[in-house]
Amino acid sequence: AISQNIASAYNRFISAERPLPEKFTAFYEVIEEYQAYTRSENYMVDKSFWQEYTKQLPEPIQLSTRTSYSNDQKAISRQEVVSNTLFSSSFEQAQMSDISMALVFSFLYLHTKQETLCVGLPMMRRLGSVALTAAGSVVNVLPLKITVNPDCTMHDLTQLIKRSLRQVKRHQKYDAEQIQRDVGQIGQPLYGPMLNYKPFESSIDVDGVACVTHILSAGPIDDIEFSPAIVGDELALGVSANSAKYTEEAVNLFIERFKFMLSQIEANPEITLEQLQLLSSKERNAIASWSQGPLQEVAECHQSVLDVFTEQVNTRPNETALAFGKQYWSFADLNALMLSRAGRLKQSGITRGDIVGVALARGPEYIVSMMAIMACGATYLPIDLNYPEDRMASIVNQASPKAVIIQQSLVDQKWTKGTTALTIEQLNSIEKHADAISDLSRNELAYIIFTSGSTGAPKGVMNSHGALLNLLYSHQNTIFKRTIEAIAQQQDCSPEQVRVHAAHTTSFSFDASWEQLLWMFCGHTLYLYDEEQRKDSHELVQRVRHDQINALDLPPSLLGQLLDANLMQGQHQPTLIMIGSEAIPQNLWARLRSYSNLLVENFYGPTEFTVDAVSASITDDESPVIGRPILNASAYVLDELLQLVPVGALGELYLAGNGIAKGYLNQPAMTADRFIANPFEES
Secondary structure (H helix, E strand, C coil): CHHHHHHHHHHHHHCCCCCCCCCCECHHHHHHHHHHHHCCHHHHHHHHHHHHHHHHCCCCCCCCCCCCCCCCCCEEEEEEEEECCCCCHHHCCCCHHHHHHHHHHHHHHHHHCCCEEEEEEEECCCCCCHHHHECCCCCEEEEEEEECCCCCCHHHHHHHHHHHHHHHHCCCCCCHHHHHHHCCCCCCCCCCCEECCECCCCEEEECCEEEECCCCCCCCCCCEEEEEEEECCEEEEEEEEECCCCCHHHHHHHHHHHHHHHHHHHHCCCCCCCCCCCCCHHHHHHHHHHHECCCCCCCCCCCCHHHHHHHHHHHCCCCEEEEECCEEEEHHHHHHHHHHHHHHHHHCCCCCCCEEEEECCCCHHHHHHHHHHHHCCCEEEECCCCCCHHHHHHHHHHHCCCEEEECHHHCCCHHHCCCEEEEHHHHHCCCCCCCCCCCCCCCCEEEEEECCCCCCCCCEEEEEHHHHHHHHHHHHHCHHHHHHHHHHHHHCCCHHHCCCEEEECCCCCCHHHHHHHHHHHCCCEEEECCHHHHHCHHHHHHHHHHCCCCEEEECHHHHHHHHHCCCCCCCCCCCEEEECCCCCCHHHHHHHHCCCCCEEEEEECCHHHCCCCEEEECCCCCCCCCCEECCCEEEEEECCCCCECCCCCCCEEEEEECCCCCEECCCHHHHHHHCCCCCCCCC
16 A cells, blocks of 8 residues: 555656645554544453454464474465466355455365364454554454354355454454453464455556565564465465475475365365365375385295294304393294293193283293293283282283283282283293194284273283284384494494394383394394393493493483483494384484484384384484384374375374284274274275
8 A cells, every 4th residue: 555655646746746645644643543442442342352252262273294393483485376267257246355265264174174263364454543544554463263164165155254254353453462461372372374365456557667566574474374365367375484384395285285276166166165175186196105105025934023033043043142131042042942931831721822921020031931922822911010910900800811921929919810820930840841833823913912091991902923023024124224234334244244232121011122022033132121220221321332232222201311321422332223102302303313323213103003103214304203104004194084184284193004903802892993994995
């Protein structure tokens, strides 16, 4: 308006036309008028309106995928003509401003699937005010909310927006900052994205010369702003985003999706929100490729991880497989102990398919027992001695194990009632024992592990030999391979000569305890640390140096403590750190990225997917990410209708593939509810 006024004054002056445009109103008159308003009855009416209006505001929409924000406050801006055919007879009854705003609301609905949407809408506060002819800004950004139905058409939306605007415009004088004070949300946003419809013309005529105005500076962008504008008969969309929250790629993606949505509306003006698609075939194909992990057939000779272990026994029988304190066991030694105990278990009445618990202190007896249980065809069930007695009793009650291998001191405890307690002494006293079976099947159960109960009552998850074997194959061909190559380069030898020293520090009651065991099954040395050592960060750092540990698997909280205890200082440093079990904070992620010679892999997977489902290298992104699917796995982010959501939109993670568990122990209804058919695979 100021530019047009100046151009008009200039043109009149050049042509000697009279009268010249009136002068701008002095801004003090605007201030005086506002002060009078704050003392008026209208002010109290507006205050009451906004207090009631904000009670039903939804949570601010979040379109950013970033979990942490930098201090960079620059704006990323892009404007593009998105349609030159929209304003046809199909919409001639609606104002262009209403159509433009309805399109933005449609876009936000498709992104979030929220039926109540709220945006920040700049109000000019000039009509009916002395501010109409003032040069200063009196813009007031107020929340505008609408509630839509999935069966709304564009016509329905424009009518809805008209009604909502009429309601809000009556109270637009009331300051947005005062609304925040009134409702106790100072410094907290009332809305997410801004919708800034720009009705003014960018072209001006200066004495016959066609000119275009350019916005050189605007207010700060806290989040993201969508600015539809009419340029002749064309609709342009401007997107300005805070670079601390959004990338240029994200802004471009928003515009491309908006254009795709618009093309469907142009083809069918009566299309409903429910029928609109946000994902083009190009983006859908890209998501499909990201959703699928690498594919590889598992060798027929491998039916379980014990088959891989047996290969190590045959090829490197005298090399060290397990270390505990000052004791060491070769692959041949460990195999003999495993087979002997498996045979004794069979002799004591354990048969194929039985569930056998292990309630032992951390040590070699635990490793031998869990392997022996699987070797004789039974299912391994870990029972943590640190659990409260009622938790241990609950596990035994739900799982009904045929027997539990326990320490002598635990024989008479109440939680062991209802099962057979087998001590190590009893097993070792059996003189004659049967041979362990060697024909395990991938489809058979390898272990049952109870969830922590963080998402409800603890559940026993049944995991197969094939799923565990798939995890071994995945690690062997990715992070294990990269680690071995890095060590080979450090030691100036071939990868075949490398023997990794892997530290085991995870409780056996968690499925992550399998991670480091896989190193041993693949022919490397497992260093098992006792209960005190695994929890003491300073002691662990000393063990890493003394035992020349190359590979660690740690939760982020413990890893941070080890770094503070100078894990990455000194002559020996680990080559690989696998992290999981907890979300990693941004500051730790950034800290780990600073160690250029350290391989760090972030793993995520629910118990229902056999330890790990997806993984990411620390170098993949500046912010924490969980990455992409592991070998023979698929990951989908879906909405409540099991449809793919766009990149950056919220959804639920669904997993499929060889790592999927066989369900919940003795809970068929819950298994049917949580383990559903994959809509993206042909039956």
